[in-house]
Amino acid sequence: DSHVQYERVGADVTMKCGSMDWDAAVTWTANGTDIDESHLNGSYLILKNVDLTQSGQYSCYEGSSWHLKYQTYLSVGTPPKEPALMCRSNNYPKGFYCSWHLPTPTYIPNFFNISVIHGTREIVCEKDVFPKNRCHIRYLQLFSTVKYKVTLTVTNALGKNSTTVTFDEFAIVKPDPPESVVAKPVPNNPRRLEVSWQNPSSWPDPESFPLKFFLRYRPLILDQWQHVELSDGTSHTITDAYAGKEYIIQVAAKDNDIGTWSDWSVAVHATPWTEEPKHLTTEAQVTETTSASTSSFMPPPTTKICDKGAVVGSGAVAVCWTAGLVLAAYGVLFI
Amino acid sequence: MAAADSPSAALRRHDLCSRGIRLAGKMRSDVVDLLDTYVERQGLDASASVAVVEGVPAAAVERWDEQTGTQRLLENLAAYRAFRALLAQMLEEQREQLGEADAALGRALAAVLLQVSAFAYHLEELLRLESRGPPSEEGAGPPPAPHLGLFERKLRGLGVLRELAQWAVRSARDLRQLAKPSPGSSSAPGPAESP
Numbered sequence: 001d002s003h004v005q006y007e008r009v010g011a012d013v014t015m016k017c018g019s020m021d022w023d024a025a026v027t028w029t030a031n032g033t034d035i036d037e038s039h040l041n042g043s044y045l046i047l048k049n050v051d052l053t054q055s056g057q058y059s060c061y062e063g064s065s066w067h068l069k070y071q072t073y074l075s076v077g078t079p080p081k082e083p084a085l086m087c088r089s090n091n092y093p094k095g096f097y098c099s100w101h102l103p104t105p106t107y108i109p110n111f112f113n114i115s116v117i118h119g120t121r122e123i124v125c126e127k128d129v130f131p132k133n134r135c136h137i138r139y140l141q142l143f144s145t146v147k148y149k150v151t152l153t154v155t156n157a158l159g160k161n162s163t164t165v166t167f168d169e170f171a172i173v174k175p176d177p178p179e180s181v182v183a184k185p186v187p188n189n190p191r192r193l194e195v196s197w198q199n200p201s202s203w204p205d206p207e208s209f210p211l212k213f214f215l216r217y218r219p220l221i222l223d224q225w226q227h228v229e230l231s232d233g234t235s236h237t238i239t240d241a242y243a244g245k246e247y248i249i250q251v252a253a254k255d256n257d258i259g260t261w262s263d264w265s266v267a268v269h270a271t272p273w274t275e276e277p278k279h280l281t282t283e284a285q286v287t288e289t290t291s292a293s294t295s296s297f298m299p300p301p302t303t304k305i306c307d308k309g310a311v312v313g314s315g316a317v318a319v320c321w322t323a324g325l326v327l328a329a330y331g332v333l334f335i
Numbered sequence: 336m337a338a339a340d341s342p343s344a345a346l347r348r349h350d351l352c353s354r355g356i357r358l359a360g361k362m363r364s365d366v367v368d369l370l371d372t373y374v375e376r377q378g379l380d381a382s383a384s385v386a387v388v389e390g391v392p393a394a395a396v397e398r399w400d401e402q403t404g405t406q407r408l409l410e411n412l413a414a415y416r417a418f419r420a421l422l423a424q425m426l427e428e429q430r431e432q433l434g435e436a437d438a439a440l441g442r443a444l445a446a447v448l449l450q451v452s453a454f455a456y457h458l459e460e461l462l463r464l465e466s467r468g469p470p471s472e473e474g475a476g477p478p479p480a481p482h483l484g485l486f487e488r489k490l491r492g493l494g495v496l497r498e499l500a501q502w503a504v505r506s507a508r509d510l511r512q513l514a515k516p517s518p519g520s521s522s523a524p525g526p527a528e529s530p
Contacts, residue, residue: 050401074362093399093400093508140398141396141397142395142396143399143502144393144501145497147384170504207515208511255438256360256507257360257504257507
């Protein structure tokens with residue numbers, strides 16, 4: 001017959017060869033390899049102070065006939081330590097989820113059972129298909145002062161352990177980070193960066209349950225963050241950026257009234273707009289008093305100062321054209 | 336309900352809801368501060384659990400998302416009228432118990448009582464706009480005089496303030512639901528808004 005035998009790390013294990021007498025001649029194998037007779041006491045196999053490497057298939061054969069008389073899979077492991085359990089609502093007011101894990105592996109199969117009590121009522125926590133160590137609950141009541149009590153029990157063949165967390169409805173509300181964070185330079189503004197983002201897609205009703213946001217930013221060359229808290233809207237213009245420096249920017253979200261801040265969003269990088277440097281040849285030729293052919297003098301193209309892609313008003317466009325005409329006039333003077 | 340649906344009525348409703356949301360937010364903030372002061376002055380443990388207190392309107396609600404606008408307003412109004420009476424009672428007890436020794440707690444209680452009264456009035460205005468009109472206050476008198484010892488009264492006060500803090504959050508949510516554009520303020524939210 002064949003079965004699984006669970007033993008604790010460090011235990012002494014004795015295996016009988018099925019119904020064979022103690023004095024019968026037998027051979028034991030571990031994963032197909034013969035076991036030395038020094039580990040035998042008669043027909044019994046003795047394994048002292050077992051460790052994880054000794055897990056495997058153990059078989060016992062009758063001495064002369066080599067008939068298989070007994071087989072077992074030895075699985076060495078540990079009883080479960082107290083599990084870590086956390087519950088969180090990232091989709092308030094729909095519900096919340098609880099997730100758990102063991103601080104150290106047991107090396108053998110574990111079974112988890114979770115119970116959720118709200119006042120006198122027990123609520124079913126529906127296990128998620130993925131990840132496996134998670135379950136979710138739909139709120140049956142909102143705005144309750146009665147605390148939730150969640151108990152997780154983990155059991156395996158060598159023991160059991162449990163942990164309990166107690167919390168109220170508001171305390172576990174923590175949105176997911178904002179999504180699609182984008183940071184762009186503002187044309188013709190060397191100290192501005194425009195940042196925009198979206199509500200996390202897991203937050204079901206931002207209209208009735210609005211989020212507020214926390215934005216942090218710093219130039220890559222510095223360690224200190226600047227912070228801005230924003231009570232509405234999903235965009236912000238940074239107006240005190242250092243010119244020409246690359247910035248790192250992140251955003252976090254929180255329900256306007258309850259709960260805690262989300263983790264920071266994925267970081268985005270941006271550098272404020274900078275003016276293109278003027279051509280050195282142009283400046284040298286403007287200051288020369290010797291004559292020069294027109295072909296050697298090229299007024300700087302106005303597109304370098306006035307980016308086509310820039311959102312400009314009619315006033316700014318007029319300035320660009322005027323600059324081009326003035327520079328062209330200088331060129332003519334010095335031919 | 337034609338008056339309730341006119342553009343000016345819709346604008347007035349939106350304005351009242353926006354102001355109500357701000358009122359509720361301020362009220363909650365002040366109630367949370369008052370809770371800290373109350374716990375400290377009354378020598379209580381902040382984490383003490385308080386059993387359901389008779390006469391204190393519970394903010395907890397099932398199927399909140401399915402409530403009509405009128406239901407929300409009526410439940411809110413009933414609650415804040417009850418809190419108005421409860422807080423007045425607490426203020427009286429606090430003065431009897433501590434006299435002038437704890438003016439700060441008394442002032443904080445009085446300030447919250449004022450906000451609760453203002454919010455109740457605000458809700459009455461919203462109900463008038465629904466062409467419904469607020470219900471009379473008959474039967475919403477002060478709760479029965481408690482035959483409680485000093486410690487029980489302190490715990491009851493803790494229960495009152497905690498529940499009021501929950502209501503302030505709920506009220507802001509209720510008013511945001513009300514402020515959403517809908518065919519009629521008395522109609523339940525559409526399927527898209529259900530969880």
